Amino acid sequence: MEQHEREQIIALVRREVVPAIGCTEPMAVALCVARATEVLGRRPEQVETLLSANILKNAMGVGIPGTGMIGLPIAVALGALIGKSSYQLEVLKDCSPQAVEEGKRFIAGQRVRIALKEGIAEKLYVEATCRAGDDEATAVIAGGHTDFRRISRNGQVLLDRPICEEAEAEAGTPTLSLQKVYDFATTAPLDEISFILDTARLNKAAAEASFRHDYGHGLGKMLRGRYEHKIMGDSVFSHILSYTSGACDARMAGAMVPVMSNSGSGNQGISATLPVVVFAEETGKTREQLVRALMLSHLTVIYIKQSLGRLSALCGCVVAATGSSCGITWLMGGGYQQVAYAVQNMIANLTGMICDGAKPSCALKVTTGVSTAVLSAIMAMEGRTVTSVEGIIDQDVDQSIRNLTRIGSQGMNETDRLVLDIMTHKG
Numbered sequence: 001m002e003q004h005e006r007e008q009i010i011a012l013v014r015r016e017v018v019p020a021i022g023c024t025e026p027m028a029v030a031l032c033v034a035r036a037t038e039v040l041g042r043r044p045e046q047v048e049t050l051l052s053a054n055i056l057k058n059a060m061g062v063g064i065p066g067t068g069m070i071g072l073p074i075a076v077a078l079g080a081l082i083g084k085s086s087y088q089l090e091v092l093k094d095c096s097p098q099a100v101e102e103g104k105r106f107i108a109g110q111r112v113r114i115a116l117k118e119g120i121a122e123k124l125y126v127e128a129t130c131r132a133g134d135d136e137a138t139a140v141i142a143g144g145h146t147d148f149r150r151i152s153r154n155g156q157v158l159l160d161r162p163i164c165e166e167a168e169a170e171a172g173t174p175t176l177s178l179q180k181v182y183d184f185a186t187t188a189p190l191d192e193i194s195f196i197l198d199t200a201r202l203n204k205a206a207a208e209a210s211f212r213h214d215y216g217h218g219l220g221k222m223l224r225g226r227y228e229h230k231i232m233g234d235s236v237f238s239h240i241l242s243y244t245s246g247a248c249d250a251r252m253a254g255a256m257v258p259v260m261s262n263s264g265s266g267n268q269g270i271s272a273t274l275p276v277v278v279f280a281e282e283t284g285k286t287r288e289q290l291v292r293a294l295m296l297s298h299l300t301v302i303y304i305k306q307s308l309g310r311l312s313a314l315c316g317c318v319v320a321a322t323g324s325s326c327g328i329t330w331l332m333g334g335g336y337q338q339v340a341y342a343v344q345n346m347i348a349n350l351t352g353m354i355c356d357g358a359k360p361s362c363a364l365k366v367t368t369g370v371s372t373a374v375l376s377a378i379m380a381m382e383g384r385t386v387t388s389v390e391g392i393i394d395q396d397v398d399q400s401i402r403n404l405t406r407i408g409s410q411g412m413n414e415t416d417r418l419v420l421d422i423m424t425h426k427g
Contacts, residue, residue, distance in 0.1 A: 020089035025058035034083025044130035063254020066095035077103035185296035210246035216360030220246020271320035297327035313416035314408030321369030341385035345376035348386035
């Protein structure tokens with residue numbers, strides 16, 4: 001692989017694998033509000049946010065870090081009061097108990113309005129308008145969680161970047177295939193890709209924080225306790241489940257703990273990282289092997305998400321666990337063929353798992369995903385793969401991936417609408 005292409009892929013990974021505190025959808029809303037507030041130049045008296053259905057769905061039931069509260073209103077209020085857009089997806093990391101109390105008063109004063117943005121096709125869309133006196137500032141994020149597309153103040157346009165897929169492609173985003181992902185991860189100079197170890201440090205720390213506290217449904221802590229020994233066994237497999245679900249417990253409950261995200265999702269970053277880290281550490285793999293397996297996992301996720309989109313009706317754990325299955329397969333001694341088998345096995349099993357928003361029970365889905373990742377890797381190492389006469393699997397693994405993403409991005413759109421309708425009409 002030529003150096004220019006390697007540099008493009010490294011830049012792509014650095015863009016897509018970044019730290020985040022809290023669920024990325026409410027953080028994107030807080031980020032947008034923070035930027036609009038900065039452009040306004042003073043504390044807003046009113047904040048209005050218009051959101052795509054997928055943003056709304058993913059922000060309704062999740063904890064907001066440092067607040068002990070759930071949902072968008074406090075994220076919007078804190079974005080206006082203490083948010084800093086320079087922090088990106090860690091926009092609320094300066095949150096304090098005093099800020100939370102001020103945020104509660106801001107909400108009680110009827111200063112926050114949240115509504116669905118009608119008539120847009122974009123699944124990731126946030127529009128924040130802040131008003132004070134006769135002044136008004138608006139910021140729009142679309143396409144990516146930190147991707148500002150429009151900024152204006154009192155009608156003067158300060159930034160205007162329409163979403164254009166062709167322009168994005170021309171900006172240097174490399175064209176990937178599973179073979180190219182595998183070749184890059186297994187042959188790139190180690191010093192160029194060792195930065196991926198930051199994912200292990202952050203996400204493992206999040207899991208270990210969950211073992212010390214009681215976050216969400218406490219699934220990770222539960223699995224690490226007596227059930228690990230009496231039912232599941234004190235094994236590499238049970239440790240993979242407890243660490244991955246534990247980090248998700250902490251994140252979904254709103255712990256003020258950063259995780260390394262992938263393609264705009266902390267849960268995807270967790271699921272792509274911790275199964276690989278635990279397997280490598282507990283089977284005595286070298287630092288280089290861990291680096292390459294993590295890169296294989298994370299870049300596989302990025303590759304699949306390129307055609308799926310950042311938000312869809314398909315649970316992100318399906319994609320992220322597919323990445324970790326590739327990493328585990330390689331650590332088991334598999335080559336490209338076995339890695340491709342693992343991907344086929346994952347797609348045959350988990351396709352169709354719905355996303356019904358970010359919430360504490362995401363830990364259950366994450367655990368299902370990484371359980372299947374290990375199973376798929378074991379099958380692959382035994383030379384077993386789901387074949388092209390079965391369901392949506394194609395003989396070409398890249399076509400199987402496109403089949404998966406087509407179902408998630410197109411076929412499940414009606415499912416997405418129905419899920420949101422159910423979520424917003426519960427008694």
